[in-house]
Amino acid sequence: MPGRKFLPLVLLFLLVGALMTYQAQAGKKQKQSLSKEKPLAMLNGFVYGSLDAAHGVYSWGADLVSRMGGKKERRIRELEKQVRSLKRQLAGTYALSLENARLKALLGLKEHTPKYVATANVISRGASGWQNTFIIDAGSREGIEKDMTAISPDGLAGKVTGVDKGFSRVLLINDIRFAAAVRIERLGQEAIFAGNGGLKDCDLKYVTSDIGVKKGDVLTTSGLDGLFPAGIRVGYVSGISGGDGFFQEVQVTPYTDTTRLEAVTIIRK
Numbered sequence: 001m002p003g004r005k006f007l008p009l010v011l012l013f014l015l016v017g018a019l020m021t022y023q024a025q026a027g028k029k030q031k032q033s034l035s036k037e038k039p040l041a042m043l044n045g046f047v048y049g050s051l052d053a054a055h056g057v058y059s060w061g062a063d064l065v066s067r068m069g070g071k072k073e074r075r076i077r078e079l080e081k082q083v084r085s086l087k088r089q090l091a092g093t094y095a096l097s098l099e100n101a102r103l104k105a106l107l108g109l110k111e112h113t114p115k116y117v118a119t120a121n122v123i124s125r126g127a128s129g130w131q132n133t134f135i136i137d138a139g140s141r142e143g144i145e146k147d148m149t150a151i152s153p154d155g156l157a158g159k160v161t162g163v164d165k166g167f168s169r170v171l172l173i174n175d176i177r178f179a180a181a182v183r184i185e186r187l188g189q190e191a192i193f194a195g196n197g198g199l200k201d202c203d204l205k206y207v208t209s210d211i212g213v214k215k216g217d218v219l220t221t222s223g224l225d226g227l228f229p230a231g232i233r234v235g236y237v238s239g240i241s242g243g244d245g246f247f248q249e250v251q252v253t254p255y256t257d258t259t260r261l262e263a264v265t266i267i268r269k
Contacts, residue, residue, distance in 0.1 A: 115267040
């Protein structure tokens with residue numbers, strides 16, 4: 001048990017206390033009897049010698065405990081350092097797994113998309129007033145042209161609005177300038193999907209109250225606008241209100257979270 005390590009020190013303190021008490025009593029007796037002066041002197045010598053020895057043992061014990069404590073603290077610091085290192089390794093492994101999953105998904109798009117042109121990384125976001133655009137690291141050199149479609153593994157992401165040799169600008173689906181012809185899959189009904197400048201939800205326009213749209217209805221591109229290929233997943237209906245009595249106000253949550261996009265695939269019309 002841990003307490004046994006300190007038992008010798010406790011006994012030593014008791015012995016020292018007893019010797020000091022005895023010395024004090026011996027000093028009083030010395031004043032009372034001069035005839036006992038020689039034995040008391042011998043006893044004092046013994047006591048002082050014992051005290052010196054006790055002090056030496058105490059110093060050794062204190063030093064030993066101090067060194068033991070220092071060793072324990074060093075070991076704790078080493079373990080804490082190892083834990084920090086393992087956390088960094090775990091974070092790196094998790095990030096790598098996410099990157100592998102993203103690349104695998106993009107590779108799947110390439111293999112299963114006949115209209116595939118290029119895959120590009122997002123290298124910058126739009127500045128003030130152009131938050132719903134970004135720049136990708138591929139351009140005319142990779143065959144990208146204006147008005148081509150940008151998609152993610154989740155669905156429609158935007159369209160190309162500007163092209164340079166090695167870079168392109170993409171307008172995101174939630175931008176107020178973005179619109180696409182879509183189909184409500186369950187109903188076969190046509191409507192217009194439009195960005196509203198928000199980050200999460202967009203609008204579904206020209207939906208009359210008599211068609212029976214419901215929350216959860218899935219939207220895909222219809223291709224009738226001549227801009228986007230038909231059949232691309234766009235989003236789902238997440239909110240409905242009465243509107244002005246003829247058209248309903250319908251909210252759509254896009255499948256693609258544009259705030260987390262790191263790469264897109266560009267496809268032809």
